[in-house]
Amino acid sequence: MTARSAKxxxxxxxxxxxxxxxxxxxxxxxxxxxxxxxxxxxxxxxxxAAARPPRRTPSVRPPRGGRTLGGAPRRLHxxxxxxxxRPLTAYYLILGGSLLITxxxxxxxxxxxxxxALQSGLAPTFFFRKQLLAAALGGGLLLFAARxxxxxxxxxxxxxxxxxxxxxxLVQIPDIGVAVNGNQNxxxxxxxxxxxxxxxxxxxxxxxxxxxxxxxxxxKLLAQWKHLLVPLIPMAFLLLGLIxxxxxxxxxxxxxxxxxxxxxxxGAPTRLFVGVLGSAAVLGALxxxxxxxxxxxxxCIGATDPGPGDQCWQAVHGIYALASGGFFGSGLGASMEKWxxxxxxxxxxxxxxxxxxxxxxxxxxxxxxxxxxxxxxxRVAGRTEDPFVRYAAGGVTxxxxxxxxxxxxxxxxxxxxxxxxLPLFSYGGSALLPTMFAVGLLIxxxxxxxxxxxxxxxxxxxxxxxxxxxxxxxxKTMRRRVKKRPSGER
Numbered sequence: 379m380t381a382r383s384a385k386x387x388x389x390x391x392x393x394x395x396x397x398x399x400x401x402x403x404x405x406x407x408x409x410x411x412x413x414x415x416x417x418x419x420x421x422x423x424x425x426x427a428a429a430r431p432p433r434r435t436p437s438v439r440p441p442r443g444g445r446t447l448g449g450a451p452r453r454l455h456x457x458x459x460x461x462x463x464r465p466l467t468a469y470y471l472i473l474g475g476s477l478l479i480t481x482x483x484x485x486x487x488x489x490x491x492x493x494x495a496l497q498s499g500l501a502p503t504f505f506f507r508k509q510l511l512a513a514a515l516g517g518g519l520l521l522f523a524a525r526x527x528x529x530x531x532x533x534x535x536x537x538x539x540x541x542x543x544x545x546x547x548l549v550q551i552p553d554i555g556v557a558v559n560g561n562q563n564x565x566x567x568x569x570x571x572x573x574x575x576x577x578x579x580x581x582x583x584x585x586x587x588x589x590x591x592x593x594x595x596x597x598k599l600l601a602q603w604k605h606l607l608v609p610l611i612p613m614a615f616l617l618l619g620l621i622x623x624x625x626x627x628x629x630x631x632x633x634x635x636x637x638x639x640x641x642x643x644x645g646a647p648t649r650l651f652v653g654v655l656g657s658a659a660v661l662g663a664l665x666x667x668x669x670x671x672x673x674x675x676x677x678c679i680g681a682t683d684p685g686p687g688d689q690c691w692q693a694v695h696g697i698y699a700l701a702s703g704g705f706f707g708s709g710l711g712a713s714m715e716k717w718x719x720x721x722x723x724x725x726x727x728x729x730x731x732x733x734x735x736x737x738x739x740x741x742x743x744x745x746x747x748x749x750x751x752x753x754x755x756x757r758v759a760g761r762t763e764d765p766f767v768r769y770a771a772g773g774v775t776x777x778x779x780x781x782x783x784x785x786x787x788x789x790x791x792x793x794x795x796x797x798x799x800l801p802l803f804s805y806g807g808s809a810l811l812p813t814m815f816a817v818g819l820l821i822x823x824x825x826x827x828x829x830x831x832x833x834x835x836x837x838x839x840x841x842x843x844x845x846x847x848x849x850x851x852x853x854k855t856m857r858r859r860v861k862k863r864p865s866g867e868r
Contacts, residue, residue, distance in 0.1 A: 513814075523822060583617060752779040782801055
């Protein structure tokens with residue numbers, strides 16, 4: 379009996395050795411008890427029962443594709459983040475956003491201006507045809523600016539600035555300048571066409587200021603206050619003075635915002651920036667306090683009643699238009715406020731007509747397009763190594779976003795009515811042409827980024843001119859083609 383037990387123990391030990399200890403690891407030390415003690419108790423069943431491996435407990439696998447319940451949202455977030463970080467994202471946002479804003483603006487100008495044209499004894503499509511012509515010319519300027527090099531843009535800065543100063547000086551001559559709504563900031567070009575030179579002054583200040591600051595940065599002079607302020611501040615004050623002679627404080631506010639944007643990008647010290655901002659605020663308060671018209675506009679912020687003498691008529695009816703639109707609007711062309719109740723429905727208050735006819739969905743779409751355009755401009759300014767591109771892109775972005783905020787804020791009753799159009803959206807060729815040229819600048823800068831340029835080159839390499847890859851040619855790099863070697867060549 380002892381020998382048999384010993385024989386059984388040797389069999390159990392040998393089977394444990396053949397298993398290599400794997401059964402002990404899987405069963406947590408219980409295999410030895412089953413192999414040793416179990417075989418002693420069941421001695422009649424032999425060594426096969428002692429060497430039998432334990433059953434495996436089936437493991438539960440996590441669902442495929444996600445590993446966790448939040449896998450799908452996480453993958454979607456990762457894909458969106460990768461798509462957002464692509465080199466050509468800013469390029470597509472600027473091009474697509476600006477074109478969508480312009481096209482939607484044409485539709486709303488056609489809808490909002492028909493009653494105004496009929497009341498003036500004109501054809502219903504009068505304002506739309508003029509805006510369409512301006513958009514076509516602006517599209518040509520956009521393509522022209524998008525194809526120009528940075529060197530050519532810098533060359534245009536000084537001629538454009540000189541032309542703007544000359545034209546704004548001519549505005550003050552009685553036989554040449556034309557007053558519109560109390561502001562003498564227009565030049566009659568003959569027939570129904572007029573031009574507002576102060577709109578081109580915005581583009582001139584952006585290009586000239588960017589070139590000036592870039593040259594001073596190359597010489598490491600921006601650390602000194604006198605080089606940071608002179609001659610940028612005196613030239614900006616000259617432009618502001620010429621604009622304020624005509625009484626157009628809204629355009630002067632946009633020009634001031636461009637100046638502050640350039641100083642911010644140049645790294646102006648906080649004390650200097652606060653000092654200039656405080657001086658501008660004091661000057662603006664004096665200009666507002668000395669004008670009854672401007673004081674009445676300031677008093678209409680948040681007004682819900684037209685007030686004495688109907689001084690807040692435009693602001694209140696703008697709120698009425700937005701409130702009656704609901705979520706999806708009354709329908710394109712079905713506005714009631716444009717029938718003589720809301721002044722300037724196709725220019726300064728076109729956003730109110732958009733809210734009435736397209737509802738909250740339409741206004742949020744316009745806001746989203748402007749937000750995308752602003753983000754893309756900031757991205758271009760932040761990723762470039764060229765100081766001129768950084769200052770110019772930042773100046774254009776400040777110009778468009780500040781003007782959109784001032785216009786929309788006035789329609790919503792949050793800001794005083796400044797009389798500035800909504801960029802790329804409102805009626806007005808003088809405002810549309812320089813703005814579209816500025817958008818062309820942003821497109822040129824977005825295409826000029828090293829990563830974007832490489833992506834465009836790779837895309838053109840994958841799509842040859844003939845539509846398919848020529849025979850015997852393979853694409854080896856992004857910039858050149860290499861012919862295939864014969865099969866026997868080494």
